[in-house]
Amino acid sequence: MKILTQADRSFAATLKKVALRGAVQSSAVEKTVRTILQAVQRGGDRAVLRYTKQFDRVALKAEALRVSPEEVKEAYHHIRKDEGDALRFAAQRVTAFHERQRTKTWMYQDETATLGQVVTPVDAVGVYVPGGKAVYPSSVLMCAIPAKVAGVERIVMVTPPQKGPINPYLLVAADIAGVTEIYRVGGVQAVAALAYGTKTIAKVDKIVGPGNIYVATAKRLLYGTVGIDMIAGPSELLVVADEETNPAHVAADLLCEAEHDEDAQVFLVTTSERLAKDVSKQIERQLKGLQREKIASKSIARHAVAFVVTTMDEAIAVANEIAAEHLTLSVDNPFDYLEKIRHAGALFLGRHTPPSVADYIAGPNHVLPTGGSARFFSALSVHDYVKTSNIVHYTKEELRKVRDYLVRLAHIEGFDAHAKSAESRFS
Template sequence: MTVSTAIARLNAADPDFARHLDHLLSWESVSDDAVNQRVLDIIKSVRERGDAALVEFTQRFDGVDAKSIDDLILGRERLELALTRISAAQREALETAANRVRSYHERQKQDSWQYTEADGTVLGQKVTPLDRAGLYVPGGKASYPSSVLMNAIPAKVAGVGEVVMVVPTPRGEINELVLAAACIAGVDRVFTVGGAQAVAALAYGTESVPQVDKIVGPGNIYVATAKRHVFGQVGIDMIAGPSEILVVCDGQTDPGWIAMDLFSQAEHDEDAQAILVSPDAAFLDRVAASIDKLLPTMERAEIIEKSINGRGALIQVRDMQQAIEVANRIAPEHLELSVADPQAWLPQIRHAGAIFMGRHTSEALGDYCAGPNHVLPTSGTARFSSPLGVYDFQKRSSIIFCSEQGASELGHTASVLARGESLTAHARSAEYRILNEKGN
C-alpha cells in the first residue's frame, strides 16, 4: 500500500486567506432527497407497524435472522455476562474511565433554588431530570464503548429514571466491550436495532420499545437525518458533523507528537478535519515531514491520507495572538493549546468544544478517560453550543408564588402592560388580585 500526503499549506498573511479558510471549513451535512425520503418512509412504517417494522428492517438492513422483537432485546444479565467476557485490563480501563467521567459530571448537576422577596413573594427554579433517555450507539466492528460511557453516565448522574440503549448488530456481530460499558454505565434496557428505525422507535415508542424524552448519541447519515425529523417530538443532543482537531503550537512541541495528534482525528473518517496553526514556518515543515514518515505505519493510513489531503491544513500565522484569532474563527470541536503557558492564552479562547492544555495533554485522553464529555459541537457550532452534559438531561421549571401584597403590586405593572397589548382578560385577571380593587 502506497500512501502520501499533500496537506494544504495556508498563510494568514495571504490576501485570500479568509476565502481559502472558509472553503477548507465548509461542510454540508444536509441529506440528499433520496436519503431524506427513505428516512421518512422508515419513520412512517415504525409509527404504523411498531415492533413488526423493527424486526423487518433489522432483517433487511442488518442481516439479522430475527423472528420477533424478543430476539432483539438484551436483558441486564446479558450485559453482566459481557463483563466476564472482556479481559481484566479492558474491564479495569472501562471502570477507571467511568469513574472519572462520573466524578467530573457530578460537578455539573444543578439543583433547584428559591428566594423570597420583601413582600413574601417566592421566586425560583425547579430542576427535574428527564423521565427516560434514549442512547444510540453505532454497532458492529466499528463500535465505541467510550460513547456509551459519555452518553449514559451524565444521564444517570442527572437522575434520569431509565436509559434505553439501541445498538445495531450487523450480521449478528455483538461487541462485548460496548455491552460491558453499558453494564458499568447503568444502562437499563438494550435493543439490538439501529438506523433510522431505532431513532423512530425511541421517538414514538412501539409495543416493546418505550418512548423516550431525548435521544443522544452518534450515528450515520440515516441516523442524523432521522434525528432531524423527530426533533420536536423528542429532544436531541445535536446533529454532529465529522470530527475535528485544531492544534495551536508555538513550535516547541515534538513534531511527531503533533503529527500523531492530527492523525488521531483524521483516522475517524475521510471527512474528518485536522489543522495545525503555528507562527513557526520551520516547525510546520518538520510536522509535514513527520506526517510523511509516520503515515505508512498507521493501520488506518488510507483513511488518514484522504482526510489530511482533503480537509487538513498547516496554517502559518504572524504570531501567537493571530493563532488564537484563527482558532476562534474556526471554533473547533477539539482545540489543543500545545504551548509553553496555555493558561496565559486560555482567557482569549472564546469558541471551542474542548480545550486541551499544554504539550502533554493529547486530545485522545479526552476521548476516553480524562473525565469531560467527548460529545462536542462540530462544524463551527462551538460558537453557540456546549459539550453534552448533565444539564442536557435536566429541565427547569420556573416557580412563582405570590403573596397577597406581591400579587397586588405586580398586578399594577401587569395591568398596564396587558392593556398596552389589548389583552383585556390578562389585565383583569391581574387586577382582580390588586388590593381594594377586587371584582372590577
C-alpha cells in the same frame, strides 16, 4: 498537508471555506428518513423489524430485540480483566467530572414575589450507539454516565444487530455506566422506535449519541417530538502551536483525529512555517504502518491544512473562526490564552495533553460539537439530562403591588382576560 501562509492568495478563501463547513443537510436524506419515521410511527415493531431485515440484513422476532441480562453477564467472559479495569477507571473519571455539573433547584423572595427554578431529571433517555466494524465503548460511557449522574431512571441503549451477539465491550460499558435496557436495533428505525415507542420499546423523552447522516437527520426531524443532543459530524482537531512545539507530537495528535474517519478534519495554526513543514513530514512518516493508515491518509489528503500566521493573536483568531470540536494549545502558558478563546468544543492545554487522553480517561465528555457548531452547542453534559421549570408565587399583597403594571401590559397586547385574571383576586 497543505501549508498556507498569510501571503498565499488562497489563505483567506480557504479559511472562510473551513469556517463555513457547517452541518451536512440533504433533502433527499430527509425524504427517506421521513418515510421510515412515519412507517415506524404507524407500524411499530413490525416496521422496525422490516427495516432491520432490509438495512442490517438480520431477521429478528420482536422478542429478540431486547438484550437479556444473561447476555450482558456473558459479555464479561469475553473481555480481559485489564480491559474491564480500564473501562471502570474511565467510568469513575467520567462520573467524578460530571458530578460537578449537577445543578440544584433554587428559590428566592424579593420585594414583590417568591421566584425560582426547579431542576428535575428527564424520565427516560435513549442512547444511540453505532455498530459496524468500529465499536466505541467509550462513547457508551460518555452518553450514559451523565444521565445516571443527572438521576435519569430509564437509560435505554440501542445498537444495530450483528450476525452474532452484540460486541461484549459495548455490553460491559453499558453495564458499568448504568444502562437499564438494551435493544439490538439501529438506524432511523431505532431512533423512530425510541421517539414514538413500540410495543417492545417504550418511548423515551430524549435521544442522544452519534450516528451516520441518516441517524443525525432522524434526530433533527424529531427535534421537539423528543429532545435531542447536538448533531454530530466527523471529528475535528485544530492545533495551535508555537515554534517550541515538538512536530512529532503535533503530527501524532493530528493523526489521532484523522484515523477516525476519511472526513475527519485536522488543522494546524502556527507562527512557525518551519514547524508546519516538519509536522507535515512527520505525518507522512507516522502514517506508515498505522492500522487505519488508509482512512487517516485520506483524511489528511482531503482536509488537513496548516495556516501559518505571524502572531499568536492571529493564531487564536483563526481558531475562533474555525470553532473546532477539539482545540489544542501547544504553548508553555496555555492558561493565559483561555480568555481569548471564543469557540471550541474542548480545549486541550499544553504540550502533554494528547486528544486521546481526553477521549478516554480525563473525565470531561468527548461528545462535542463539530462543523463549527461550537459557536452555539456545548459539550454533552449533565445539563442535557435535566430540565428546569420556573417557579412563581405571589401573595395577595404582593400581587396588589404590581397589578397596575400588569393591567397596562395586558391592554397593550389586547388581552383583557389577562388583566381580569389578576383583577379577579381583588373583586
